[in-house]
Structures are given as C-alpha cells and as structure tokens.
Amino acid sequence: MIADQLITDKGNSAGDEWITVPAPRLREALAALKEDGYRLLVFLTCVDHLADSSREWPARFEVLYELRDMEKLRDLRVRAFVDGDPPQIDSVHDLFPPANWDERETYDLFGVVFNGHPELTRILMPDDWVGHPLRRDYPVGGEPVEFSEEHETWQTPPPEA
C-alpha cells in the first residue's frame, strides 16, 4: 500500500483517478503502487505549464505516469511536479521496462533529465538538435507563405519580348 504521506493531492479528472506525489520520492511511491497491483506503465509523459493561468501550478513541468492494474482493471495517474534547469527526476526504467523509451522521448522533447537512466539520449530528434521542441517557449517555426497580395514580390518577371 502506498503511504498516505506520499500523496500530496488527489482527485478525479473526467473519470480518471489521479494522485500527486513529491518528485524526490517518486520512485518510492511507484514501487509501492507496483506492489499494490499497478504492474503496467501505460505511458509516461510531461506537460509544460508555462504561462497557464487556468490554475496555480506548483511547478512548470508536470511529469505524469499512467499506471494500470490489469487484474482489477483500474488505471491511476501519478503526477510529479518538477522545476529547475534542467528539471530532474528519478528514472523508473528498472521498475517498469516500457519507461525506457518513454523517458528518452520525454528527455528529447521536454529536456527533463531522468537520473539513473542507462542511456538518456535523443530518440526522435536528430542527435545534434538544439532545444527541446515540445516546450511551450519553443517556436513552431515554419516557412513563410506568400499570399497573392504580395504577388509582385515573388513572381518572376516575364521574359522581355
């Protein structure tokens, strides 16, 4: 059973049960939940709450773990809030094998460092990429699109007759 002092907050979001645990004690909490029957990590990801005025957030990055108990058919979302540059949290790849690639992906796209991960390298972006694309302060980018009102600026002049 997970100790009550590990749970700082809990609730239900549109039917999904969730709890919040302190980030430094995340491994302890997840190990207890695994003992409790939540043996499968469905996915792990991060949400960047930069400039989100809908609520008071404890920190900028929310790392969340969706756990599943395949016997009792119940899901539980575990949240941990981390700040800092880079934000750091413990790796759980040895508790839940699917976390291995998910942690690499979260490091790649959000820059969250998972302490204790055997091979924390970029997985989706090229190795020499600069920045972490899914952070909210990372621009979407793109090519400028020329519209017809700016026609003169890009249309090649017709050849001289």
Add this chain to the structure above:
Amino acid sequence: MSIEDMTGQGVTITQTGEHGAFGGELLTINFGPHHPSTHGVLRLIVDLDGEQVKRVKPIIGYLHTGIEKQMEALRWQQGVVCTDRHDYLSPPINNLAYALAVERLMGVEVPPRAQALRVIMSELTRLSSHLVWLGTSGIELGAMSVLMYCFRERDTIMDMNEEISGFRMHTSYIRPGGVMADATPRFFDLLGKFLHEMPGHIDEYEDLLTMNPIWRARTIGIGRLAPEVAKVVGASGPMIRGSGIAWDLRKVMPYSGYENYDFEVATNDGCDCYARYLVRIKEMREAVKILEQAVDRLPDGPINVDDRKMLPPPREELETSMEAVIHHFKLFTEGYSVPPGDVYVAVESGRGENGCYISSDGTHKPRRVKFRSASFVNLQALERMALDHMVADLVAIIGTADTVLGDVDR
C-alpha cells in the same frame, strides 16, 4: 534469469574484437532505414555471430513529424486531421481515441447512431490494416501472391471510405461530437456485398498460407514472446493475444458501445510469429461478425450531439436565425473551448492499445496532446524476440510485430 533482467534494456554497441560462440568476431551491421522489409524507415543496429542475432538496437525518429507540437497550434476541431496521419493505416481508430477524449472532458455523449457508425468504421479499418499487414508480411517471407488478394479487398474498403467521407485514406470521419456525415444507401450496398464475400476471401488467404510449408517453417517457433514477458514489456494487441493473454480493450474496457456486440477475443498460446498470424486472421473473422451485427441493429436518429457551442448549425438555419449565425461565426473564427483538466482514453487499434492523452487549460487549443502508440511500445520487445535467431528471421519478427513507423515516431 528474472523477468526484470530479461527486459532490462540499455543495449551497448559491440566493441570491436568481441568474440562469439564460434570463435569468430561479432559483426555489427546496419539493417535499414531504407530496407524494404523494415515496414517504413526503421533502422536496426544488429550484432551478428555468424548469422545469429546477438543484439538488436532499434534507431527510430526518421519519420518524426512533430504531430503533438502541431496539435498545440491547432484548435480542438482542427486537430482531427493530425490524428489521421500518425498511424496512417488506421485513421478512423485514431480519430475515435481523440474524439472520445475531447468528449469525455466536455462531458457530452454522442447519439447511438453515431456510436454504431463509429464501430462500423473502426472495424472496417481494422480489416484494412490487417490486410496490409498480411500482404506485406507475405511478400517479406516469399509469398508474393497474397499481397494481390489482400489489396483487392482493401480497395473495396477504400471505396467505402470514399463513399462515406469523400476521402480514401485520411478520412477524418470521426470527430468530437459525432461523425462527419451520415452513411449513404450506396455505402450500405457496398458494405453488404463486402460482408457477404469477405469470409470466403479470408478462407482464400488461409488456403495460401495456413498450411503452406514454407510459411510455417518461417514462422513457427520464431520470435517467441513468453506471456509474462509480454505483460511486463507492455505489449498490446495481437502481440499480447498471440502470447495467450485475452487482453482486448474492446472487451475489458469497452468504449463506443462495444459491450453490445457479441464477439470473441482471438488468442493463441503459440507465443510465436505463427500465433500472431492466426490471431490476426481470427480477428478479421470477428470484425466481419461485428460489422454484420452493427449493420443489422443500426439505430435511427441524429449523428451528432445537439450542442451548437460545439458543432455548427445546419445550413438552412443560417438563413432564418440570428443565433445560428452567431454560433457559426464563433465556431469558425475561434472554435470551442474545452474545460480545464486532463483525460486519457485508450482504444484497440489493429496494432494494440492506441490511446490519446489530452490536457486542456480551458482555451480553444489543447495544452498538450500525447498519443500512446502501440507500435512504439511493441517495438521495445523486438530484441527479446529476435535474440539467437537467424538474421532472416528478424524480417519475420519485424513483420509480425506490425509496427507502423508513422505511429512510432509521430
């Protein structure tokens, strides 16, 4: 060796000079990303001892398109087009995951007719996805003719997609709040004919493969995935059912009215590539069964939720009602907003659990959309399955894992 040890990852590339069991040096080779049998652009770094695979390290990301980032820049109703394009072999099923997630956060439920149409499109997609898998896997293992038969039937499914949504592949048919349009009589004609013929066609594929000695030699006993390992690595779909575990989200966590249909969960205890093949064949037969029931009991009624804040008013109302004009204007300039909160919805695609996690900050654009893709998770089990097999068997194992690289890289 404990299960944890068997699945502990972190593969290192061989140091030169390391020796294999036969005294020779281990050879490190590149498999892909442009190899035709890697189902797209999967690159594997493979260590070989003679012809035996000793280590496999998948390198992914060649098809990364930043779909999750793009969706943060699109409004809720525009995001549907992105969900079509990550797992490009099963667009309506991905639409469904996203639509169900948005609907759960908004607290709306779609009418019964829309739910049934969603089931029809999901099952047609499952069939077409399995047909592509069967055809391409056949080619990879030397059964050239299967592809022709499979794509013949897939084309009629594409015709049905075109009839119901106007698009053959990326249909965007299932949307938050309902479906795009009602099915036409011609759609039901095509579907009826298809359902009448399909069981015979599945027999045809089985005639070509099930007792085929070459197919059996290439798949039986190859790529074993023990049930306990399958659970631990998070495998889903035909990968876990091929290991004898009856885990199907349509049965264990029903969505969109799947609890009302009578079908069996296809499982097989073989744990190998042949078992996964048999599971998919059985699933195609079950899909036909579900489709027949869905067509028989298709309820009448609306196909969208009756909520003008979420879906545009009908065209004729715009000419008489000021309120309809306002709703129309607001929806197409700003879109609707979704209450703050987050939700995860999982659906069973042809490959396993494809889920959609959305987090909203109460605005008209998502704060975060994350796709949990079955291919991404199943691919992590590749090394466990390929160890000590021949390099040619690696092709069979990648084939029956049925990864779609667009889904892996998103």
